[in-house]
Amino acid sequence: MRRSRWAGSVSGWLTALLISGCASTVKEIRRHPQQERLDRILAAVLPHTSDPTIHYWLRVSEASSHPVGLAALPQRHVYLAEPLVQEADEAILAALVAHGVAHHRLHHYAQRNAINVVQRGAFKAGGFFVPGLGHGHYLGGPLLEVALSAGQEPQADAKTVAYLRGMGYAQDDLLHALEWLETNGYSELVGHVRAQGADFTNRIDSLRRHPVPQAHSGAADSP
Amino acid sequence: MLSAIISLAIAISLTGCAQTRLSHEPGLVSRLARPQPALKEPSAPTLFVVLHTRYLEFDKPADPSVAKWWSKHKVRHQLEDVIGEFPFLRLASPEAPTSPPRLLIEATHALRGHKTLNALSRMTHGLIPSSATGCIELDATLSRDGQPLKRYEAVGRYRLRRHLIFFAMPFLWGYKVPAATMEDTFRDLFLQVQQDLPTLFPASGGAT
Numbered sequence: 001m002r003r004s005r006w007a008g009s010v011s012g013w014l015t016a017l018l019i020s021g022c023a024s025t026v027k028e029i030r031r032h033p034q035q036e037r038l039d040r041i042l043a044a045v046l047p048h049t050s051d052p053t054i055h056y057w058l059r060v061s062e063a064s065s066h067p068v069g070l071a072a073l074p075q076r077h078v079y080l081a082e083p084l085v086q087e088a089d090e091a092i093l094a095a096l097v098a099h100g101v102a103h104h105r106l107h108h109y110a111q112r113n114a115i116n117v118v119q120r121g122a123f124k125a126g127g128f129f130v131p132g133l134g135h136g137h138y139l140g141g142p143l144l145e146v147a148l149s150a151g152q153e154p155q156a157d158a159k160t161v162a163y164l165r166g167m168g169y170a171q172d173d174l175l176h177a178l179e180w181l182e183t184n185g186y187s188e189l190v191g192h193v194r195a196q197g198a199d200f201t202n203r204i205d206s207l208r209r210h211p212v213p214q215a216h217s218g219a220a221d222s223p
Numbered sequence: 224m225l226s227a228i229i230s231l232a233i234a235i236s237l238t239g240c241a242q243t244r245l246s247h248e249p250g251l252v253s254r255l256a257r258p259q260p261a262l263k264e265p266s267a268p269t270l271f272v273v274l275h276t277r278y279l280e281f282d283k284p285a286d287p288s289v290a291k292w293w294s295k296h297k298v299r300h301q302l303e304d305v306i307g308e309f310p311f312l313r314l315a316s317p318e319a320p321t322s323p324p325r326l327l328i329e330a331t332h333a334l335r336g337h338k339t340l341n342a343l344s345r346m347t348h349g350l351i352p353s354s355a356t357g358c359i360e361l362d363a364t365l366s367r368d369g370q371p372l373k374r375y376e377a378v379g380r381y382r383l384r385r386h387l388i389f390f391a392m393p394f395l396w397g398y399k400v401p402a403a404t405m406e407d408t409f410r411d412l413f414l415q416v417q418q419d420l421p422t423l424f425p426a427s428g429g430a431t
Contacts, residue, residue, distance in 0.1 A: 027282050030360070031376075053317040055275040057284075057329075075277050075284045075291075113287060 025064060026071045026079045026189065032060035034085045038097070041090070042078075045098045048166035049105055056101060060085050068194070069186030070096045072103040081186065088180060091169055095160060095177035098167070099188075102159035108152045109191045115148065116141050142192065149193040153203060161212040171211055178204050268424045270365070270416070271315035271325045274302055279333035281341070294332045298359075301405040302330075309413045311420065321369040324424065326416060331360040332405075334383075344385045352386040357401055359408045365416060365423065372423055375415050379408030 038058050046052040054076070061071065061079040071079040078100030085093065103109070120137040127134020161171045178200045181188065187196035195203075278285045278294040285291040306312045315325070336355030344353035359379040365372045381404045389396065 025283075028279075031362075055317060055329075057275075057277055073284045074286055077277075077284045 025066070026068055026073065027062040027064070028079065029060045029062055029082060032082070032085070034060060038080065038085065038093070041094050041097050042101070044094065044167055045101050045163055048163045049101060056104065058097060058100070067184075067186050068189045069181045069184075070100055071189040072100045072109065073189070073191070074109055076104050078104070084181075084184075084186065088177075091173040092177040092180050094167060094169060095164060095174045096181075098163040099156060099160040099174070099177070102156040102163065103152070103190055106152070106155055106159060108148075108156065111152075112145050112148050112191055115144060119144055145191065145193050149190060149195070152190070153195065153199070154206065157203060157207060158212045161207075165214070171207065175204055175207055178207075268311065268324050268420065270312050271319055271323055272302070272306065272312050273315055273317050273319070273325060273327045274299060274330060275317075275328070276330045276332070279331060281334065281336070281338040297402060298330050298332055298405055301402055302328075302409055305406050305409040305413065308410070309417065311417070312413065321366070324365065324367045327364045327366065328412070329362045331358070331362075332401075333358045333360065336383075341385070349385045349387040349390065352384070354382065354384045357381045357383055357404070359405050361408055361412050363412055363416070365419075373419060375412055377408045377412035377415070379404040379411070 038060070042056060042058045046054075046056075057075065057077045059077065059079055060082050061068065063081060063083050067081055067083070068079070069081050069084050071077070073079065078097060080093070080096060080100075084096075088096075116137075119140055123136040123140060124134050126136065157174065160174050164170065164173055180186075182197065182200040182204075185196075187194045188199075189195075276295045276298045278291045280290070285294075303314065306314055312326070319325070334355050334357055337353065340351070340353045341355055344351045357380065361375075361377045363375040363377075365375065381400050
């Protein structure tokens with residue numbers, strides 16, 4: 001009985017890690033030469049958010065074998081991969097920075113965390129009645145994150161377009177940025193969930209078919 | 224049987240403290256030789272200090288946790304302690320106007336080391352020993368009217384070792400070392416700023 005519990009726990013962990021994309025790592029580069037340029041771009045994005053005084057940690061991350069182009073991580077971190085910062089033009093960088101900020105302004109990571117905590121509690125409570133159910137969150141957590149992520153990306157895209165318009169860019173600049181990520185094999189990491197390849201294609205198609213209306217306000221910071 | 228379970232529970236809950244924090248850097252300014260403020264009010268300009276903090280665990284921003292909360296609280300608390308030694312500094316909120324001279328500090332408290340070994344050590348409550356380095360990295364920008372004038376940095380480090388043997392030696396835990404490191408690093412930074420004030424703000428008569 002005890003052995004089967006351990007086996008269940010370990011297999012749950014492995015599944016969770018597989019689903020959540022454990023290979024995605026981001027390692028920060030301290031004092032990158034392009035940091036001032038990124039700070040300027042961030043300073044241009046912030047006045048179009050509802051609270052420009054909020055601080056974001058925009059940093060450059062090391063190139064890795066599983067390249068994460070853009071990462072929005074806890075404590076308002078936005079990471080951009082080093083090769084991307086070196087090669088991409090100003091409009092692409094502005095779109096990616098605005099997208100990272102949009103995720104934070106919409107509290108996507110916090111929402112996922114809150115729902116995860118509730119779900120974990122529910123599984124633990126269920127474990128009192130159904131043996132083994134307590135480990136369900138190892139599987140349910142990542143699945144829930146993936147499901148939530150699918151709904152959150154379009155919200156963040158719409159918010160990004162609103163910020164970009166405020167900065168004098170257009171929706172097409174976000175599309176170019178997504179295409180650039182897809183073409184160069186980059187992924188986007190929000191919390192533990194990674195978007196890549198087909199995810200970018202779907203979002204590009206969706207934005208082309210349903211452009212964000214001009215009236216969409218970035219400053220409201222509502223979905 | 225019950226007493227054994229209770230002692231085991233107490234032992235397990237305490238083993239989190241069974242870690243020692245040893246030497247720290249920069250250690251430039253000891254508590255006994257605190258800097259004498261070189262600039263006296265009102266001749267010195269007042270710099271408004273805005274602090275932003277973060278906590279990294281093994282190169283990743285930490286998820287919401289007690290450790291994260293403690294770190295952020297501690298960094299701010301130590302800044303408030305040190306700022307009193309420098310009369311030209313005033314703590315301000317990020318919403319404060321940017322036109323007066325402002326010192327924006329990005330404070331990073333990072334725990335670095337072997338991630339897997341540290342995780343194993345934590346899971347086994349120190350049975351597998353591990354060590355890590357706590358880093359306090361301060362990046363500051365001095366600006367006026369929103370225009371950056373100069374950038375500063377200061378780094379402090381302390382060692383953290385986790386071993387079951389420290390459970391029996393609470394006098395070695397050194398729980399004040401991280402706070403002392405933070406204070407020293409802030410002092411290091413503010414001394415650099417203090418040195419530059421006469422040249423950066425000559426009109427205000429910032430003579431030493």
